[in-house]
Amino acid sequence: MRALVCQKYGLPKDLVLEEKPTPLPGPKEVLVSVKSAAINFPDTLIIQGRYQYKPELPFVPGSDLAGIVKTVGVEVKSLKPGDEVFGFVPHGAFAEEVIVSSAGCFLKPPQMSFDIGASFMMAYGTSYHALKDRAQIKAGETLLILGASGGVGLAAVELGKLMGAHVIAAASSKEKLEICKKYGAEELINYTEEDLKMKIKELTKGKGVDVVYDPIGGGLAETALRGTAWEGRYLVVGFAAGSIPKIPLNLPLLKGCQVVGVFWGSFAMKNPKAQLKNTIELMKMYAKGELNPYIHRTYPLAEAPKGLEEMINRKVSGKVIIHMN
Numbered sequence: 001m002r003a004l005v006c007q008k009y010g011l012p013k014d015l016v017l018e019e020k021p022t023p024l025p026g027p028k029e030v031l032v033s034v035k036s037a038a039i040n041f042p043d044t045l046i047i048q049g050r051y052q053y054k055p056e057l058p059f060v061p062g063s064d065l066a067g068i069v070k071t072v073g074v075e076v077k078s079l080k081p082g083d084e085v086f087g088f089v090p091h092g093a094f095a096e097e098v099i100v101s102s103a104g105c106f107l108k109p110p111q112m113s114f115d116i117g118a119s120f121m122m123a124y125g126t127s128y129h130a131l132k133d134r135a136q137i138k139a140g141e142t143l144l145i146l147g148a149s150g151g152v153g154l155a156a157v158e159l160g161k162l163m164g165a166h167v168i169a170a171a172s173s174k175e176k177l178e179i180c181k182k183y184g185a186e187e188l189i190n191y192t193e194e195d196l197k198m199k200i201k202e203l204t205k206g207k208g209v210d211v212v213y214d215p216i217g218g219g220l221a222e223t224a225l226r227g228t229a230w231e232g233r234y235l236v237v238g239f240a241a242g243s244i245p246k247i248p249l250n251l252p253l254l255k256g257c258q259v260v261g262v263f264w265g266s267f268a269m270k271n272p273k274a275q276l277k278n279t280i281e282l283m284k285m286y287a288k289g290e291l292n293p294y295i296h297r298t299y300p301l302a303e304a305p306k307g308l309e310e311m312i313n314r315k316v317s318g319k320v321i322i323h324m325n
Contacts, residue, residue, distance in 0.1 A: 002324075003095035004304050007058045009049035012305035012312070015061075023099045027075040032085060032100050036118035037093040038064035039307045039320040040151060041215070041240050046091065047308070053265070055091045062093030062322075063265075065100070066108060066117030076102045084108040086117030088125070090265065094304055096324045103272045106279060109287065119151070119293035119319040124282050125275070126237065126264040127155040130213060131163060132278070133267075134260045135233045139164025141210035144200065144227065146220055147240055148185065149176035149317040154294055156213045157183045162290055165211070168203055170196065170220075172314065179294065179317050196220060200227035208232060208255075221245035225252075225259070232257040294318030 003020045025031045043061050045051035066086040069079050079085065079102060087105035092098045108117045131137045143160040147153045148169035160167045161184035169185035171177050177188040189199045200209060208229035214221060218241025225234045225247060234257060252259055268275040285291045298321045299307045307320040 001096040002301060003060045004062075004301060005058050006047045006061055009047065009057070012044070012047065012308035015047065015305050015308075017302055020095070022097055025071055025073045025076075025099050027073040028102050029099050030072045030076055030079055030085075030102055030105055031070045032065065032067045032087070032098055032105065033070045034065050034067040034093065034096055034098055034324050035114040036066045037062045037322045037324070038118040038122070038151070039304070039311055039322065040064060040122050041238065041311055044308055044312045052263075053090065060092045060095050060098075062091065062095070063088050064118050064120070064122050065089070065093040065098060066114040067324075069105075070097065073102070078102060079105060079107070084110075084114075086112070086114075086120055088121040088265075088268070094301065094322060096301070103276075104268065106283075109283065112286065115295055115298065115321045116293050118321055119295065120282070120286075121279075122264070123151040123155040123293065123319065124159070124291065125268065125278065126152050126262065127159050127213070128278050128282055129264050129267055129275075130235050130237060130262040131156065131159055131165075131211070133274070134262050135211045135213075135235055137163055137165055137211050140166070142166045142168065142204055142207075142229070143211045143213060144168045144170060144209040144224060145180075145185075145213045146170050146191075146224060147214075147216040148180045150215060150240070151293075151316075151319045152215050152237060153213075154180065154183050154318055155291075157185050158291055160184075160213075162285065168200075168209065176317050183294070191220060196223045197227060200224075204229070211235065213237060215240055217241045217245050218243050219245070222247060222251075225257070228255055228257045230256050234259050235262050236260065237262045296320050298323055
């Protein structure tokens with residue numbers, strides 16, 4: 001099988017397309033013939049050795065995937081060869097075949113394409129866990145989403161709207177914000193042209209936002225935290241800006257607010273029953289037509305580094321998909 005391999009930490013151009021032997025599933029694992037895999041921003045950090053999770057070199061990057069079950073381990077009862085599935089792995093999805101834990105592999109609804117299946121788990125899993133479990137957001141609360149046009153950002157826009165929040169989308173261009181508006185954002189902030197602090201005050205009439213969803217970090221983090229309301233929740237989702245902000249700890253004290261970490265991958269592995277419950281709820285929303293992942297562009301496996309470069313250069317809204325065939 002072909003796989004895109006990270007032999008040494010570096011940039012997308014340093015990844016190598018290799019022929020590798022077909023892996024064998026363990027007792028609780030399945031071997032999936034991958035049809036589509038999604039690029040997520042953490043993939044751009046993992047290949048550079050800049051993410052909190054560091055696979056042993058060499059490794060195949062990629063987490064989100066959809067495909068067809070090829071073989072199953074002896075203890076797997078929920079899946080069988082030929083099943084169309086979507087799922088996630090810590091790494092390894094940018095390959096024609098990958099081993100997936102049965103706990104992280106789900107039957108794909110017939111109406112769901114492989115591209116949509118590959119777009120689903122990390123973006124919607126992260127955002128639903130963040131808003132439901134970590135923020136415990138309530139209908140009528142105000143939700144500010146930074147980097148709102150990205151994969152997890154757009155998922156948060158959709159889910160926040162479905163959960164009854166008043167959604168404020170913040171992004172870096174008019175074009176990106178137009179996509180956010182189509183996905184349910186009621187207010188828009190272009191933080192390259194507008195003062196984030198002043199816009200938060202204006203849009204909330206000085207009250208501040210109840211929940212901040214921040215996958216960006218960097219220089220916007222402190223401003224967004226200062227823009228929270230009394231007893232607000234600031235969700236630390238990621239650091240797409242490339243730098244980890246240092247937050248003055250007097251701010252949570254003065255605002256009575258919470259700074260809450262969101263690490264969906266660890267949550268899914270440590271609490272599979274809760275993750276399964278969330279996935280079932282998300283699939284019900286999808287079945288009703290309430291969730292619709294935005295596909296930015298597709299690439300064949302050999303050109304996957306181009307998609308990773310686009311992600312690094314902030315040219316992506318929604319998801320970039322890699323096709324294995």
